[in-house]
Amino acid sequence: MAEYSVALDDMNFLLFDVFQADKMWQQLPELAESLDKDTAQAILLECAKIAEQEIAPISRQGDEVGVTFNEGSITTPPGFKQAFDTYAEGGWIGLGGDINFGGMGMPKMLTALQEEIVCAADMSFSLYPGLTSGAALSLSTHGSEALKEQFLPRMYAGEWAGTMCLTEAHAGTDLGIIRTKAVANDDGSYRLTGGKIFITGGEQDITENIIHLVLAKLPDAPKGPKGISLFLVPKFNVNDDGSLGERNGVSCGSIEHKMGIHASATCVINFDGAKGYLVGEVNKGLAAMFTMMNYERIGVGIQGLGASVRSYQNALEYAKERLQSRAATGPQSPDKEADSIMVHADVRRMLLTMKAMNEGNRALAMYISQQLDLSKFASGEAQQKGEALAALMTPLAKAFFTDVGLENTIAGQQVLGGHGYVREWGQEQLVRDCRIAQIYEGTNGIQAMDLIGRKLAANRGEYMQLFIADVRAFIAANPQAEMQEFIQPLTAAVDDLQGLTQDILIAAGTDPNQLGSAACDYLHVFGYTAVAFMWARMALAALPESASNDFCKAKVHTARYYFARLLPRRLSLMASARSAAAHLYNLEDELF
Template identity: 45%
Template sequence: MPQYTAPTTDLQFLLHDWLGLEKHYQGLNLAELDKELVNEVLAQGAKFAEQVIAPLNREGDEQSCTLKDGKVTTPEGFAEAYQEYIANGWNAMLGSAEFDGQELPYSIAVPVHEMLNSANVSWRLICMLTESAVLAVTKHADEALQQTYLSKLISGEWTGTMCLTEPQAGTDLSLLSTKAEPNDDGSYAITGSKIFISGGDQDWTDNIAHLVLARLPDAPAGVKGISLFLVPKFLVDENGQPGEANTLSVGSLEKKMGLKACPTAVMNFDAAKGWLVGAPHTGLACMFTMMNDARFQVGLQGLGIAEASFQGALNYARERLQSRAPQGVQAPDAKADSILHQPDVRKMLLTQKALTEGCRALSILYASQMDIEHFGSDEEKANASNVIAFLTPIAKGFMTDMGSEVSNLGIQVYGGHGYIREWGMEQLVRDARITQLYEGTNGIQALDLISRKLARDNGSKLAATHGLFASMIEAVENAALKSQAQTLLKEWHDTSVAVAKQDATQLAGAAYDYMHYSAYCLLGVLWITMADKAQQSDNPVLREGKSNTCAFFLKRLLPRKDVFKANLLADADDLLTPSTEQFDYQ
């Protein structure tokens, strides 16, 4: 398995030099969070990811999870690592101070989350979903539920899950059939089955809070009749401790392509006792609080996997000796040169590097907007909320597509060895593949972006996003780069405005192309701003590396946008003309 090293130098550059974290925090009345503190959090997060979590990754994939007598066992070392994680307060970074959380800005937590995803995405997934559950309970649950569950969830003493999907109801939750019958004590009896439940059971904690979508007896049809319920694995007694077992069970564990070390369960609820979260029939809105956070976090999974693959490929390319470099002998004392000197290998590595570092910048920018949404003024919050809404499907969809592309390139750099399990590169490909599917497939993300975020609300989300990127360009000092960024952003905005006027069928046909077109344009702007800011760095390797990687992105990767642009501006006739029979000549 490739040895993981957290990219702390790049993260420090992005946070301090590029984002301007000190000024950012001052504007949010968070001046006590200085550079020294942020760097210490990064250093300790890197240490935990590298030394505790990463060594469990390959063996966890080999062992997988087991279900015996209704109980799930995770791979060796996973539960112990989790106890160390929560003991050191990592799970509580974002939780409300009212319930013993640290209430740190997202811009501090997100880099640590990226590290954990690079080190061991299977292990990270349960922690991630707990954090998302905390958001839903914090925003929508009544005081009694908050008092009972929030401190335990924020600390990590208990974990949380998201129970949406049923065999017949995936993306289309209007088909959901799980029932919720009122009990005399104000609780509800939840009956039904849910599939694909990450962390549905585990041996890490003594309780799990399942957030379950179900229908009340008087529920209207469709998504307007869905309610959200908190259903604990064990009922909580008068002392706030797990007591009687609830009537729910694990039906089976899915046998998966990847993420084998994370238990993905079929959950059966048999009149299990649960409590309403939010108002009746508002479950989908409540759950979206959790889902939107999880979608960005899944984007971070794609980023984390990409970084791990790039590091593995780069180290292998440095060590693997094959033939002589076409530009001349590079290592005269050796029998061959390393493949790092081969132009084609360099193209693959630079593609990995440019996409990974570009998406890292996007994740830090996104985190800064979440900071503003949480700590800013009302006007600032509203603007940040619009930016977040627009960028969420891009962060989830593009960053996970990027993770798959980069991890596949990692195997290609290794050649035949990349296909062999012991090297660990094929695991990254398998783990990355699910990120394009869960929390809404990337096709759904693209459709959400183009039909909801772009074409509705009089373009307010597009305008806010354009305004943010325009303000970043204003700070660029290099005149040539500044002009290039302005031209690129104007093209993207003009194209977006034109696309928004298309009818529903054209929008649906253009959705995936628009998501990728937007991503390449916006990453191009980010790369220009990074390259410009890096010129002030006293680290010559970073300074020249950012400049050269920016040039590579603009020359070799940014032109991809033109293919996506041509497709998204075309009509959908060719997609709809073939009859259903013409897909198959049998």
């Protein structure tokens, strides 16, 4: 596999030329004194070094060796603990964490890039610190001061890891039917009993303690999701002085043997009267856990992007070196026995598609992260708009980035041909690792239903109108002739998105199945349109220097490719989304 190289030039271009993040930070009081352009660039550079030098080199061995299970204990592959310790010592787990408890308080626009860097280096490794950061976010948002003081500093320091324990053998998407029980103790703590499955990092040997966030129900809880509470359950109980006490009633029953992410421990976790502490309010646990889940959903989307980035780099290096046949226009390397496969149209199609989608999705991740930052650090109308747009686009990020990620890891495999199918070149690992990202944290079909149901139909398209207004404002601000090759197709795309939204909402008024029928196609129409918006913004920033700067020249040509070859994908998706739901339901179950 090609050595991983972080796309720092593109990341800096997005932050400071396209989104002008440094100017935004100066307008937000909580960031103005702690963050500027130089600091952000230094953070990304250091993160790139640790990813390239410490994490990426252990990825192949991690996949080959995997985690091992022995009587409740798990051993991670060679090098993982050392790399995790190095990563933790650098403060990376707490990069976006609460500054009052040892975090660095950096904005999502930086931590999203950090996540991409680490996910591209190795997806399995990224899950250990990623789940810890997510658990810390929920605890920081909903936990008592006492819990935060006791647990957050050690989690940000990487001494203790975090997990999220939701799924049970009979309860995946429908968490309202979980059976894990919590009973109050006299000292204000709780006793938890039950079992959870698919718990990432539920047991491992890289940290001295593991802090589980567990969904459970009290004996008198209402039925369904309104009766779920959230509890913090440590692997080892913690004494008043912060030292570790006796082992809690938490054990690992087994691990899953998976298609990919072999170096990530996916566990069955049993709670046998384990001591836990309430996080947030009784029967409000699902809302508290969704703080973490929404963070993780965007993070999982970025996993898809990271795998896709690595696939592109691998395929590009191979394509430039692999000699096969001659160009249609005649030999391009007459001194060699054949031309590189870069001369072939189909190879260039796959590479350009990967490049255009990677850079477009990275930009879209920045746009979504910007909304999250405004929702956290801004006030008034800007805060409200950021919150609404972040809610709208969270399911888009998770589903679209991971769908495209799998498509692009497979495209990279196709570029390598037979070498992409065998383990020796590492490309097939990317396909296997990336596949899970479409499944966990809510399958992509569930994300599509969340988008079209909760984020669209529930408010009659109000959130979507905020996005459409952003696109139209950009279009109105850029009437210059040199931008029209991008503005005109973007205008058509946003018009189509608005029309499709209205048509689906009207159709759903007479057929309840219409939303579900259209959901996945609608999400992808939204995705391709949103990426078109990003490419128009990137083209605007790159055009002035495109004649003399190779980076900007490549940006403009890639933008042209996106608008000519990829944005038209939305047209067939729109036709499918508009088709009647009856096509799905007319066939009786027995006839399948």
